[in-house]
Amino acid sequence: MWFDHESHDSVEEFICTLPLAYFRFSAHDRYAGPTRYQMDTLFRVFVLKELHGWEHETALVDYLGTRPELCEQLDFETIPDQSTLWRSWHQRFTADLRETVETAARTILIKAQNSGVEIPREPARKVRYHGNEPGESEPDDQTTLEQAEKITDHVSRVVFPAFSLDRGEGCEIHENAYWDLQTYLGLRERLAANEGARSFTYESTRERTPLGHAHREQVRDLSVSEIREMYRQAVNRLLNKVVETEQFFRAGIIAIDITEADPFTGDRTGYEDEIIGTKENTDEYAYQWATVQLVGNTVPIVLDARPVRKGESRLEIVEDLLDSAEELVHVDNVLMDREFDSQHILEMLSRRGLSYVVPKRMQTSEKAQAKRLLQRGQDRYETDRKLHLGKNEWHETTLIYRRKDDSEHDDHRQYSVFMTNRGGGHLTEYSYRWEIESGYKSIKRFMAATTSKDFGLRFFYFAFACLLYSIWRAVDLLVQVELTGEYEHAPVVTADNTLTLLKKETGIG
Numbered sequence: 001m002w003f004d005h006e007s008h009d010s011v012e013e014f015i016c017t018l019p020l021a022y023f024r025f026s027a028h029d030r031y032a033g034p035t036r037y038q039m040d041t042l043f044r045v046f047v048l049k050e051l052h053g054w055e056h057e058t059a060l061v062d063y064l065g066t067r068p069e070l071c072e073q074l075d076f077e078t079i080p081d082q083s084t085l086w087r088s089w090h091q092r093f094t095a096d097l098r099e100t101v102e103t104a105a106r107t108i109l110i111k112a113q114n115s116g117v118e119i120p121r122e123p124a125r126k127v128r129y130h131g132n133e134p135g136e137s138e139p140d141d142q143t144t145l146e147q148a149e150k151i152t153d154h155v156s157r158v159v160f161p162a163f164s165l166d167r168g169e170g171c172e173i174h175e176n177a178y179w180d181l182q183t184y185l186g187l188r189e190r191l192a193a194n195e196g197a198r199s200f201t202y203e204s205t206r207e208r209t210p211l212g213h214a215h216r217e218q219v220r221d222l223s224v225s226e227i228r229e230m231y232r233q234a235v236n237r238l239l240n241k242v243v244e245t246e247q248f249f250r251a252g253i254i255a256i257d258i259t260e261a262d263p264f265t266g267d268r269t270g271y272e273d274e275i276i277g278t279k280e281n282t283d284e285y286a287y288q289w290a291t292v293q294l295v296g297n298t299v300p301i302v303l304d305a306r307p308v309r310k311g312e313s314r315l316e317i318v319e320d321l322l323d324s325a326e327e328l329v330h331v332d333n334v335l336m337d338r339e340f341d342s343q344h345i346l347e348m349l350s351r352r353g354l355s356y357v358v359p360k361r362m363q364t365s366e367k368a369q370a371k372r373l374l375q376r377g378q379d380r381y382e383t384d385r386k387l388h389l390g391k392n393e394w395h396e397t398t399l400i401y402r403r404k405d406d407s408e409h410d411d412h413r414q415y416s417v418f419m420t421n422r423g424g425g426h427l428t429e430y431s432y433r434w435e436i437e438s439g440y441k442s443i444k445r446f447m448a449a450t451t452s453k454d455f456g457l458r459f460f461y462f463a464f465a466c467l468l469y470s471i472w473r474a475v476d477l478l479v480q481v482e483l484t485g486e487y488e489h490a491p492v493v494t495a496d497n498t499l500t501l502l503k504k505e506t507g508i509g
Contacts, residue, residue: 002014002017003111003112003114003115003117004115008117009117009118010117011051011108011109011112011117011119011120012048012051012070014108014112015044015047015048015051015108016044016070016073016074018044018047018104020040020043020044023040023043025039025040025043025097026039027094028093028094028096028097029092029093030091030092030093030094031092035092036080036084037076037080037084037088038075041074041075041076042088042092042093043097043101044074045060045064045074045076045085046088046089046093046101047101047104047105047108048060048063050101050102050104050105050106051105051108051109051119051120051121052120052121053120053121056082057082057085057086057089058082060085061079061080061081061082061085064076064079065079106123109121109122109123110123110297113297114252114296114297114298116252116253116296116332116333116428116429118428143483144479144483144492144493145493145497147479147482147483148475148476148479148493148497148498148501149501151475151478151479151482152471152475152498152501152502153501154241155238155241155471155474155475155478156471156502158237158238158240158241159234159237159238159467159471160234161237162230162231162233162234162236162237163230163234182219182448182464216450216452216454216457219456219457219460220454220456220457222456222460223456224306224307224455224456224459227456227459227460227463228304228305228306228463231304231305231463231466231467232303232304232324232327232328234467235301235302235303235304235328235467235470236328238301238470238471238474239301239328239329241474241478242299242301242474242477242478245477245478245481245487247477247480247481247486247487248298248299248477248487252294252296252298252329252330252331252332252333253294253295253296253298253332253333253334253335253429253432254292254293254294254295254303254325254329254331254333254334254335255292255293255295255334255335255336255432255433255435255436256290256291256292256317256318256321256322256334256335256336256340257290257291257293257336257337257433257436257437257440258279258288258289258290258291258308258317258339259288259289259290259291259440259443259444260278260279260286260287260288260289261286261287261288261289261458261462262286263278263284263285263286264284264285264286264287266451266453268285268453271453271455272310273309273310273311274287274307274309274310274453274455275287275453276288276308276309276310279339287307287455287458288307288308289305289306289307289308289459289462290305290306290307290308290317290321291303291304291305291306291321291436291466292304292321292322292324292325293435293436293439294329295335295432295433295435295436296429296432297489299473299474299476299477299487300435300436300439300473301470301473301474302439302443302466302467302469302470303321303324303325303328303329304321304324304325304328305459305462305463305466306320306321307455307458307459314339314340314342314345315342315344315345315348318336318340318345318348318349319348322334322349322352322354326352331354332354332355333354333355333356333357333422333429334349334354334355334356334357335356335357335358335429335430335432335433336356336358336433337358337359337433338358338359338360338361340358341358341359341360341361341419343387343388343389343395343397344389344395345358346358346387346395346397346419346421347387347389347395349421350395350421355420355421355422356419356420356421356422357418357419357420357427357429357430358418358419358420359416359417359418359419359430360399360417360418360419362412362415362417366399366401366417367412369381369383369401370401370412370413370414370415370417371411371412373401373403373415374411374412374414374415378403379402379403380400380401380402380403381400381401382398382399382400382401383398383399384396384397384398384399385397385398385399385419396421397419397420397421398419398420398421398423399417399418399419400417400418400419400420400427401415401416401417402415402416402417402418402427403415404416418430439469442469442472442495443462443465443466443469444465445465445495446464446465446468446469446495446499447461447462447465448461448465468498468499468502469495471498471502472491472493472495472498472499473491475493475498476491476492476493476498479492479493480492
């Protein structure tokens with residue numbers, strides 16, 4: 001809760017205010033006689049050491065020596081030397097207290113990072129499994145898969161009922177067979193409906209399964225608005241499952257982006273409004289889809305997806321996706337790439353009370369400023385800027401110039417320029433945006449192949465792939481929480497595991 005406060009943006013400040021008045025240090029103090037340094041002060045300073053990950057006390061002493069204000073906050077009249085700190089840690093503190101320091105530091109790092117506060121190092125998120133004593137083995141892959149099977153079964157029974165073909169009564173082939181086939185198509189990369197339906201006939205336990213052309217016809221009857229509404233209902237059901245865990249943070253950072261299908265090489269006559277140009281300035285054409293996704297330290301679920309048509313502004317797209325996202329979760333910060341570099345988008349976000357981080361395309365003034373920074377050898381620079389909205393209206397933002405550590409350039413191109421309305425502290429969050437790009441790779445892996453130019457069919461394939469991806473990441477979170485009580489961002493359940501279990505165990509097959 002402390003880190004959620006707007007002005008609380010320092011882990012060191014938290015250490016200095018950490019409430020220790022009711023902690024009984026006497027039970028963990030091995031020294032019997034009078035001492036120069038109080039236990040609560042030493043506790044704070046060792047938490048500081050652990051936050052930075054320093055192995056030796058010398059680094060801690062050197063650090064304190066350059067920060068008199070911090071020493072004053074820690075109640076140090078004089079800085080202890082290296083040997084005093086070593087003895088305090090190894091001889092004065094009990095083993096339990098040393099473990100408490102390590103646990104406290106790790107918890108502070110995780111909670112600060114979850115709140116977007118800059119931290120000195122990445123926290124180790126691997127913890128002991130529930131019920132395991134030190135030295136006991138951790139659950140093996142088989143245990144993980146067994147847990148994943150139970151959770152996948154449960155999650156899919158909650159999520160898939162949100163989808164409906166509205167086929168009426170008395171149909172010989174059950175509607176669930178269509179969703180089962182669509183899931184099956186995601187099992188193998190680039191599998192088209194016709195080929196997949198033939199294989200599915202032999203692998204399914206159903207007596208009747210749809211043929212490829214019948215499957216496509218049913219999906220083509222769905223409008224884009226119907227697909228989106230079903231998708232949002234399914235994701236809402238999914239969120240209601242993961243929100244039951246305290247490891248899921250139902251608030252925070254979202255990323256909005258646009259991805260494109262493989263370049264379209266056929267005749268697009270009559271489809272020019274749907275098969276539009278690629279994001280890069282090329283002579284190729286492709287279908288484009290926009291998404292809004294949770295990023296950061298929470299589970300990366302795709303909250304909504306929509307197609308991109310010719311003539312739609314980026315402002316329309318962002319507003320539409322934000323409306324969906326804010327119905328599902330509490331949004332604090334929005335991350336976008338430079339194709340959303342628009343003062344009108346930034347103004348809209350600010351009016352909604354949202355913070356943002358967006359890279360700015362470098363124009364003449366930005367290039368000139370970057371050249372001056374390069375001459376001065378300055379790595380970072382902040383300046384306020386007013387962006388013209390028209391009719392004597394302006395949007396106030398902050399430009400942050402940051403020098404890349406490993407740039408391939410030796411001129412002003414070493415610098416990137418970001419725009420934000422909440423100060424430079426939020427800039428570290430922009431690194432979370434890469435998750436949406438890695439997510440797209442998995443989503444496209446889950447898509448069925450097609451040569452059809454039907455816009456609704458194409459969008460359904462993409463939206464259903466987004467759902468399979470979101471189910472996978474939700475199942476992974478639930479499995480980790482069940483086995484460890486914690487959530488590591490790196491999955492322990494693979495995408496293939498989840499898809500196979502969906503096909504096998506969900507009850508939709």
